Amino acid sequence: xxxxxxPDHEWIRVDATGIATVGITPxxxxxxxxxxxxxxxxxxxxxAAHDTVGVVESVKAAADVFSPVSGxxxxxxxxxxxxxxxxxxxxxxxxxxxxxxxxxxxxxxxxLDEAAYAELLKNA
Amino acid sequence: xVPFAGYAMPVQYPTGxxxxxxxxxxxxxxxxxxxxxxxxxxxxDAAAALETLVPVDVQGLAEGKQRYALFTNxxxxxxxxxxxxxxxxxxxxxLELFLIVNAACKVRDVALxxxxxxxxxxxxxxxxxxxxxxxxxxxxxxxxxxxxVAELVFMTGRWMEVPTPTTxxxxxxxxxxxxxxDGLEISVxxxxxxxxxRLLLALPEVKPIGLGARDTLRLxxxxxxxxxxxxxxxxxxxxxLSWALQKVRRTGGxxxxxxxxxxxxxxxxxNPAIVARRRVGLIGLDRTPVREGTELHSADGRVAxxxxxxxxxxxxxxxxxxxxxxxxxxAPGTTLYAQVRGRAVPMQLQPMPFVPHRYWRG
Numbered sequence: 510x511x512x513x514x515x516p517d518h519e520w521i522r523v524d525a526t527g528i529a530t531v532g533i534t535p536x537x538x539x540x541x542x543x544x545x546x547x548x549x550x551x552x553x554x555x556x557a558a559h560d561t562v563g564v565v566e567s568v569k570a571a572a573d574v575f576s577p578v579s580g581x582x583x584x585x586x587x588x589x590x591x592x593x594x595x596x597x598x599x600x601x602x603x604x605x606x607x608x609x610x611x612x613x614x615x616x617x618x619x620x621l622d623e624a625a626y627a628e629l630l631k632n633a
Numbered sequence: 634x635v636p637f638a639g640y641a642m643p644v645q646y647p648t649g650x651x652x653x654x655x656x657x658x659x660x661x662x663x664x665x666x667x668x669x670x671x672x673x674x675x676x677x678d679a680a681a682a683l684e685t686l687v688p689v690d691v692q693g694l695a696e697g698k699q700r701y702a703l704f705t706n707x708x709x710x711x712x713x714x715x716x717x718x719x720x721x722x723x724x725x726x727x728l729e730l731f732l733i734v735n736a737a738c739k740v741r742d743v744a745l746x747x748x749x750x751x752x753x754x755x756x757x758x759x760x761x762x763x764x765x766x767x768x769x770x771x772x773x774x775x776x777x778x779x780x781x782v783a784e785l786v787f788m789t790g791r792w793m794e795v796p797t798p799t800t801x802x803x804x805x806x807x808x809x810x811x812x813x814x815d816g817l818e819i820s821v822x823x824x825x826x827x828x829x830x831r832l833l834l835a836l837p838e839v840k841p842i843g844l845g846a847r848d849t850l851r852l853x854x855x856x857x858x859x860x861x862x863x864x865x866x867x868x869x870x871x872x873x874l875s876w877a878l879q880k881v882r883r884t885g886g887x888x889x890x891x892x893x894x895x896x897x898x899x900x901x902x903x904n905p906a907i908v909a910r911r912r913v914g915l916i917g918l919d920r921t922p923v924r925e926g927t928e929l930h931s932a933d934g935r936v937a938x939x940x941x942x943x944x945x946x947x948x949x950x951x952x953x954x955x956x957x958x959x960x961x962x963x964a965p966g967t968t969l970y971a972q973v974r975g976r977a978v979p980m981q982l983q984p985m986p987f988v989p990h991r992y993w994r995g
Contacts, residue, residue: 542845543651545945546920546952548974564974566922568650568945569845 513577513617514626520601521577527614528583531576532605533565533596536630541567544596548574549585550607556582558616563606565596574606578616584608635844638736640668643843653846654947657812658988661768662842663833670739671761671820672746674730675722676753683717683730683753686745688869688892690879694719696728699788699807701877703869704745709894709901710865711872712745713738714857718790718807729756731805733763733818735859762826766833767816767842767850769991772808774838775817782806782817786995795829802829808993811847813854813986815993852953853946855914855985861925862912862941862955868894870901871957873912873985878902910938910957914985915969917952921978923971929956930970930977937962937969949987954980 511523518537523529538544550562556576563574585607589595595604611617621629634641642665645653656662674683680692689702696719704712715734722729734742739757746755766775776783779793790807802825810816821829833839848858857863863872880886884899892898901908917923927940938958946953954971962969965984970977 542645543649545651546922548921566945568654568849568947569644571922571924 511617513620513622514629515575515577515620516629517575519575519577521617521620523611523614523617527611528608529578529580529611530605530608533574533600534626535600536633537572538597538600538604541565541570541572543568544593547589547593547596547606549590550576550582552582552585554582555580555612556609565593565606576609577620578609578611578613580609580612582607582609637844638668640736642668643841644845645843646841648840650843650845650849651947653840653842654849656840657768657814657842657846657850658948659769660840661766661771661774661816661836661838662812662846663830663839664765664767664842664847665762665830666765666818666847667762667823667826668736669763670732670734670736670742671758671763672732672734672739672743673722673756673758674732674746674749674753675727675756679730679753680719681752682749684882684888685749685892687717688878688882688895688898689717690881690888691717691730692888693879693881696720697789697791699790699809703874703877704742705869705892705894705898706865707893708865709868709897711859711863711867711869712865713742714859714863715742716807716809720790720805721792723792723803731820737860760823761820762823764819764821764826764830764833765810765812765816766819766839767810767812767814768838769815770838771814771816772993774836775833777836778832779806785817787815787992795832797828797832804829811854811856812850813856813988813990814850815991848942849944849947852942852944852955853949853986853988854990855955855987857912857955858942867912867957868898868901870898870905870908871911875902908960910959911963912941913956913958913963914983914987915940915954915956915971915980916949916983916987917954917971918968918979918981920951921971921973921976922952923954923973923978923980927954928972929958929980930972931962932968932970940971946987952980953987955985958982
């Protein structure tokens with residue numbers, strides 16, 4: 510399992526089969542406040558890294574959700590769609606957004622590891 | 634904390650906007666709204682003078698009765714909305730008109746009022762703070778400190794003293810607010826404001842509420858936010874605020890007209906067919922929040938109007954919005970399509986408020 514982060518405050522966790530799970534970080538959910546709506550990508554659709562694939566909206570604001578990597582979306586979190594507050598209560602586990610099959614695993618190398626993300630938050 | 638009209642204001646406290654919103658609907662919330670402008674007009678001619686700036690019956694307003702008013706401009710638009718109440722002066726030297734105006738407009742409002750300086754004294758009160766205590770338990774909880782507060786009915790106010798272990802705190806309380814709930818707005822000397830706020834927060838029913846929930850509460854209550862739902866380009870009639878214009882100031886009334894923009898505003902009242910657009914309420918038919926600025930289309934793809942306030946509404950349980958739409962699309966039940974990120978989000982026109990008002994009228 511590899512866990513990486515993006516400067517856009519998303520996390521991506523890659524399993525042994527090359528499928529990655531993506532969500533927003535605890536910092537992101539804290540900055541947004543109460544999440545009341547998510548728009549999730551289309552299953553089966555292929556996206557490039559940095560593409561806007563969805564939206565997360567709190568009472569006060571809307572933010573784009575990006576794909577950290579290129580690949581085909583294999584699954585979206587229907588439980589999150591039904592209960593968007595999972596993004597607040599459990600952002601790095603049951604509040605995940607979508608799963609994507611990496612087309613270029615080397616893209617992970619350009620993402621932040623846990624220490625680098627922590628450093629980024631410290632300087633934010 | 635965020636900058637708002639030149640003040641550092643809390644958007645939310647640690648529990649967040651949703652919890653604060655529901656706290657206010659279910660119990661009581663305390664808002665620091667000291668950024669708002671407080672102004673007194675003094676002199677026998679003050680009410681008649683103020684009537685030259687607002688399309689409202691001020692002269693007929695009895696002592697202790699509060700009224701919603703609007704400063705209008707020559708083209709019939711709205712310069713600001715405000716509250717006005719005749720009250721005894723703090724020093725006992727007769728009556729004054731006490732005005733509460735919006736923070737972002739207060740400099741302009743005071744300049745506008747200064748045009749009345751030959752008819753009355755204009756007294757800005759920057760040394761006064763303003764607290765709002767809102768919610769179904771607001772008055773009963775505060776009444777444990779000041780029993781006579783329970784004698785006020787909606788849109789009335791009076792001076793009171795809040796007993797404390799040291800010196801009592803003098804306040805001017807009105808039973809009114811900006812949430813659709815029962816509650817109070819409390820003018821207090823800035824030097825006493827923190828002491829009073831701590832007394833109120835010590836009541837078990839009361840929690841502090843930030844600007845974020847103030848916005849969702851007033852939106853659900855169908856109340857306009859100046860600079861968004863009303864501004865210099867919207868007339869009171871378009872804005873659905875005709876109720877604020879009493880008969881005496883309308884065509885045929887004893888003091889008809891004689892306020893800025895009277896020709897245009899009275900002709901809209903007299904001939905509704907010429908009103909090209911109106912402010913309406915919309916509820917989302919799916920879960921997508923629809924924000925300010927979003928364009929609305931009709932079923933056949935024509936531009937119908939634009940959203941001026943929109944959010945997820947915690948008590949209504951879904952997205953709601955206010956918008957200006959062309960008159961032909963204002964029938965209740967009409968479905969319009971909000972253009973959100975290239976998608977047409979269906980919304981249905983619904984009479985406001987979205988959540989019933991719970992004012993105490995006695």
